Amino acid sequence: MNFGQAISTCFSKYATFSGRASRPEFWWFLLFQILVSIVTSFLGELINGLAALALLLPALAVGARRLHDIGKSGWWQLIMLTVIGVLVLIYWWVQPSSEGGSEYDAGST
DSSP, rough: OOOOHHHHHHHTTTTTOOSOOOHHHHHHHHHHHHHHHHHHHHOOOOHHHHHHHHHHHHHHHHHHHHHHHTTOGGGGGGGSSHHHHHHHHHHTTTSSSSSSSTSSSSTOO
């Protein structure tokens, strides 16, 4: 998956918290968020805040789908509220996809 495909996928699944997201999809979207944040910070505080707010839901969704891809619940993102939790999430986000089926696959019930 390349940069454009990842951005397109994340916006097409804007608020989809089910299913799985590959490592490239997650990391390309994170890079997109950082670039948007840098550009909008030059345009003003209001624009930067609006851009951050617009990207919040797809960021949470792709983060949850990425955690699903390694067999964890998306609710684990709540540990981001702690300093050490951010490090744990980064560790999980860089893990390879879990092999075989997952309870978080889009087709499972």
